[in-house]
Amino acid sequence: MLELRKLLAHVEAMSREMAARQRDFASRITEAREKLAALAQVDEVMQAKIEQALSVDPTWRGAQPVSARLDERHQPDGDATPATLIAVDGSQIYPDRHGLALYYLINIGSIILRQGTGEAPQTDTQPTLYFLEEDIYNDGGDLVTAGDVNARREQAELKMLAELAREERGYWGGDLDRLIVAMTDGPLLIWMGETDMKDPAAKAHIQTYIAQLQAIQQSAAIPIGYVDRPRSANVLRLLHVIQLDPTEISKERVRQTCYQGMTDRLLFQDLKPNQRSAIFAATTRINREFFRAAGQEIHFFYLNVAQKKGEEHARIVRVDAPAWVTGQPSLLDRVQQAIYEDCRGTEHPYVLARAHELAVVTYAERRDFEQTLAAALIRQDLTPEPSRKAWLKWLMSG
Amino acid sequence: MTDAQLLGRVLRSATGVFTFGCTQNEENIPQFGQPVRAAGADGDVYGLVYEIIIQDDPFVRQIVAASDSLTPERIEDMRQRRQVPVEVSALAVAYRRGELVRQGVPPRPPAALRRVFACNRGEVDEVLGRGGFQFMRIALNHAQCPAEDLLVASLGWVAQCRPPGQEQPYLVEAGRELTRLLAHDPLRLDAILRGLADLTAEAQAASRGW
Numbered sequence: 001m002l003e004l005r006k007l008l009a010h011v012e013a014m015s016r017e018m019a020a021r022q023r024d025f026a027s028r029i030t031e032a033r034e035k036l037a038a039l040a041q042v043d044e045v046m047q048a049k050i051e052q053a054l055s056v057d058p059t060w061r062g063a064q065p066v067s068a069r070l071d072e073r074h075q076p077d078g079d080a081t082p083a084t085l086i087a088v089d090g091s092q093i094y095p096d097r098h099g100l101a102l103y104y105l106i107n108i109g110s111i112i113l114r115q116g117t118g119e120a121p122q123t124d125t126q127p128t129l130y131f132l133e134e135d136i137y138n139d140g141g142d143l144v145t146a147g148d149v150n151a152r153r154e155q156a157e158l159k160m161l162a163e164l165a166r167e168e169r170g171y172w173g174g175d176l177d178r179l180i181v182a183m184t185d186g187p188l189l190i191w192m193g194e195t196d197m198k199d200p201a202a203k204a205h206i207q208t209y210i211a212q213l214q215a216i217q218q219s220a221a222i223p224i225g226y227v228d229r230p231r232s233a234n235v236l237r238l239l240h241v242i243q244l245d246p247t248e249i250s251k252e253r254v255r256q257t258c259y260q261g262m263t264d265r266l267l268f269q270d271l272k273p274n275q276r277s278a279i280f281a282a283t284t285r286i287n288r289e290f291f292r293a294a295g296q297e298i299h300f301f302y303l304n305v306a307q308k309k310g311e312e313h314a315r316i317v318r319v320d321a322p323a324w325v326t327g328q329p330s331l332l333d334r335v336q337q338a339i340y341e342d343c344r345g346t347e348h349p350y351v352l353a354r355a356h357e358l359a360v361v362t363y364a365e366r367r368d369f370e371q372t373l374a375a376a377l378i379r380q381d382l383t384p385e386p387s388r389k390a391w392l393k394w395l396m397s398g
Numbered sequence: 399m400t401d402a403q404l405l406g407r408v409l410r411s412a413t414g415v416f417t418f419g420c421t422q423n424e425e426n427i428p429q430f431g432q433p434v435r436a437a438g439a440d441g442d443v444y445g446l447v448y449e450i451i452i453q454d455d456p457f458v459r460q461i462v463a464a465s466d467s468l469t470p471e472r473i474e475d476m477r478q479r480r481q482v483p484v485e486v487s488a489l490a491v492a493y494r495r496g497e498l499v500r501q502g503v504p505p506r507p508p509a510a511l512r513r514v515f516a517c518n519r520g521e522v523d524e525v526l527g528r529g530g531f532q533f534m535r536i537a538l539n540h541a542q543c544p545a546e547d548l549l550v551a552s553l554g555w556v557a558q559c560r561p562p563g564q565e566q567p568y569l570v571e572a573g574r575e576l577t578r579l580l581a582h583d584p585l586r587l588d589a590i591l592r593g594l595a596d597l598t599a600e601a602q603a604a605s606r607g608w
Contacts, residue, residue, distance in 0.1 A: 113471050120474035345467020346460060353457070354475065 021261065029266045032239060032259060036267065039242055040071040046242050049249065050283070053241045057251045059194055060283055062241060063234035066299055066326060067278035070235075075275040080337035082116030083179035084168055086221070087351035088161045089359040090153040093366055094146050095136055098390035100374055103131040104144070106153050108160050109358025111351050112168060115341070121351075125358050126160065139201070151205055157184060158212040165221035179331075180221035181338050185352045188213075188225030188320035189298040192286050206286065210294045213322060217296075222335050225298075225320030226349055232318060233257070234282060234300075235264045264302060265316045271304035274340045276319070279326050292323075299326040303336065305343040315347045403516040406486065408436055411507035414490055414540065416445060418514040419483030422452065422476065427484050431551025433517040433526060434488050436508035441495040443504045444517065444525050445488025446533070446552045448543040452484050488514075489543050491533035492525045499525050501532035522559035526552070527568065531575040538579060538586075546586055549576070550593030557597065569598050 039046070042065045053060050093105040106128050113121040130136060130152075138144055161182045172178040190209055196202045216223045236259040244253060268277050279301045281287065291297050298320050306315040319339065326332055342349045361369075377384040386394070405428055406420030416436055420426050428434060428447045436443045458476055461467060493504035508514075517525070526533055537545045537552075553572050557565040573594050580587035 111475075113475070115469070115471060118470035118474065120478040121471060123475075123479045345464030350467075350472060354480075357457070357480075 025262055025266060028259070029262065029269075032236065032262070032267055033270070035239055035243065036235075037071050039239070040069040042068055042070065049242050049244065049246060050238070052246060052249045053254045054283060056249060057254045058285055060237070060241075060254055061232075061234060062237040062283045063280035063300075064283050065238070065278060066281055066323075070239075070278055072278035073271065073275050075272065076333035076337050080341045081179065081334060082114075083181055083334065083338035083341075084172075085111075085113045085115065085181050085183065085338060085342055085349070085351045086161060086164045086168060087111050087113075087183045087185070087349065087355040088157045088164070089185050089352065089355035090157045091356075091359045091361050092149050092153050093361060093369075094149055095143055096390075097143060098387035100370055100384040100386055101131070101377065102136050102143070103129060103373075104136065104149050105129050105361070105369070106149070106156055107359050107361050108153075108156050109355045109360070110160055110164055111354045111358065112164060113342075113351050113354075115338070121354070123354070123358055126156075128156070154190065155205065155208055155212075158209055161223070162212045162215035162219070165216045165219040169219045169221065176220050179334050179338060180219070181224055181335055182216050182221045183224045183226055183339075183349060183352060185228075185356060186225060187227055187298075187318075188223060188322070189282055189284065189287055189291065194285065197286060197289075206290050210291060210296050213291075213296045214294065217322070217324065222325050222331070223322060224335065224339065226339070226352060227318040227320065228348060230265055230302075230316075230318040231263055233259065233263050235277075235280060236262055236267060238280070239267075264318070268302040268304075268316050269311050269314050271302065271314060271316060273304050273306050273309060273314075274336070275304055276336060277302040281323070295322075295324065297323040299323050301326075303339070305340060305347055307344065307347070402518065405434060405514045405516055406483070408508050408510050408512045408514060409483075409485065410510065411436075413503050413505075413507050414536075415487055415542070416443065416490060416508050416514075417485055417487045419485055420514075421478050422484055423478055427452075428486055428516060429551075431548055431555055433522050433552065433555055434486075434514055435517050435521065436488075436512050436514045438493075438506070438508050438512060440506070441493055441504075443490050443508050444492040444494075444521075445490045446537065446548060447486055447488050448548045449487040450484060451486075486514075489537060489540055489548070491536050492529065494525075499529060501525070501529050501536075503536065519559040522556055523561075526556045527560050527564075531572060534572070534575060535579055546589045546593070549590055550597065553594060554597050566598055569594055 046065070050062065050064055053062060088108060088110045090106055090108045092107070095102055095104045108126045109124070110126075111121050111123045136144055138148060161184065165180055165182045168180050190206060192202060192206070213223055237257050240257040240259060241249065241254060243258070271277060279299050281297055281299050287298050299322070300318050300320045302316050303319050304314045304316055306313045321332070321335070325335065339349060342351055346353060374384045385391070405426060406418040409417050409419045411417065418436070420428075427450065430447055430450065432447045434445050434447060436445065461472060461476065490504050490507065492499060492501045533552075534549055537543060537548055553569060557568050560568045573591055576587060576590055580590070
């Protein structure tokens with residue numbers, strides 16, 4: 001039980017702290033924007049500082065400018081042309097050693113919305129149950145972790161996205177004029193720790209993931225990672241580094257950013273509706289060593305998907321796309337228009353909201369599934385029961 | 399009305415009432431008073447639609463509130479794809495066991511997920527037109543359904559399914575039976591007879607080709 005009265009003082013302190021932090025950020029972000037404007041021109045000196053930062057700290061999660069200026073702002077001209085939007089999202093039931101049986105489940109929801117056709121979108125769900133020994137134990141003989149399940153879900157999502165992109169191109173008879181945007185909810189770049197990347201299984205995971213991006217490219221569809229309320233600060237880290245004198249660039253100074261606690265979202269809060277920031281490349285090692293080598297280096301930009309003008313209404317999101325997309329300005333404009341159109345009325349891509357709705361396994365559905373599983377186990381003369389701990393928890397939760 | 403038009407599937411049921419879900423495709427939503435048939439393992443159950451509820455949820459409200467976001471694709475998605483079904487309740491008034499068709503409360507309600515069809519003309523005439531007026535007593539005695547309006551609407555359906563020239567005599571006969579059933583309740587009787595009078599006038603006009 002949570003005794004709220006014992007927390008009231010903490011809640012008050014927290015709210016005061018947050019208000020103070022916001023005031024502090026508001027004053028510092030103005031200064032950061034001024035710096036961004038003052039140091040906007042991308043030149044050799046800036047590039048050298050970025051290379052130096054990466055050499056002293058190869059794990060530096062900064063940003064490599066792709067645009068000519070850091071303060072570039074761009075809004076596509078003209079009306080959006082109808083596009084096909086494909087979105088995929090996944091959810092899972094993690095393995096539970098206290099549950100009825102050892103298994104895990106991944107459910108992938110997908111939607112294909114063809115703008116301008118007036119047709120109901122095509123929707124589907126693909127649940128998969130993993131219960132074989134090789135599924136539920138890793139190579140070390142340990143029960144698979146939540147991270148393992150997440151990695152498998154990521155693969156399943158992108159595989160589904162690639163399949164749907166291929167089918168959709170076929171639906172349009174191979175017509176390459178039809179824009180097909182294939183969207184995932186979250187970054188397009190896999191997150192992986194430095195030590196994990198040395199693991200052969202992790203390398204295989206990366207290669208499989210990249211192969212799916214290549215498959216989407218072969219279908220002439222556009223893979224997009226859409227990050228709502230991004231917490232990333234890659235551009236602020238870049239801004240910090242380029243203010244340092246080359247002699248000051250050390251691992252410690254690179255990491256001790258003067259914009260601690262702030263996010264790029266604040267920096268770009270002044271974007272106008274349907275306006276995007278400059279384009280950047282993530283400097284993570286996985287992007288440089290794996291994705292770039294495969295021709296799939298991930299770039300990103302910030303976009304305001306709000307309809308109303310004004311910073312107070314701005315809804316800044318991060319959009320990830322491969323370099324072969326951002327390198328085609330007119331194509332990128334069409335993609336941006338398609339995303340913005342799909343956010344109309346919801347300020348979030350409609351197709352992503354629907355893919356999530358299709359994918360999510362509710363508590364009631366999980367309960368129904370486990371009842372079905374228990375009945376099947378009983379028919380096999382097994383005695384399914386949760387651990388005593390899980391059973392008591394269930395009793396006490398009412 | 400086409401043969402065996404699938405309307406939806408049973409969500410929940412009791413001996414006197416079954417509720418089924420169908421998509422928000424407007425062509426698929428049955429009408430108030432329409433006779434429907436729930437397919438059962440040991441025989442069909444016939445019902446009269448007396449309540450249609452079109453559900454919403456916060457997502458629908460969000461989309462509706464932002465009217466400029468109502469693209470045709472989103473509207474069709476909401477109607478046809480999202481899991482927010484139209485809930486339709488039908489009063490069980492007849493059932494079939496083998497060759498036997500009987501008006502009355504079925505011995506067993508249709509099970510969940512049984513398919514529900516719109517009755518075709520032949521079925522309506524067989525089960526309700528030639529099967530007597532017992533179904534009117536069931537409707538009048540049911541506390542939850544709006545019996546007066548339901549009977550007027552359902553009798554209109556049944557009359558349309560009678561052989562040519564039989565529509566008006568059928569409605570007159572139904573009126574007589576109602577007079578007997580509601581002899582103690584002149585206000586309810588008056589409400590139904592006024593509705594039937596309108597139907598009779600419409601049937602007369604139709605027979606004259608107006």
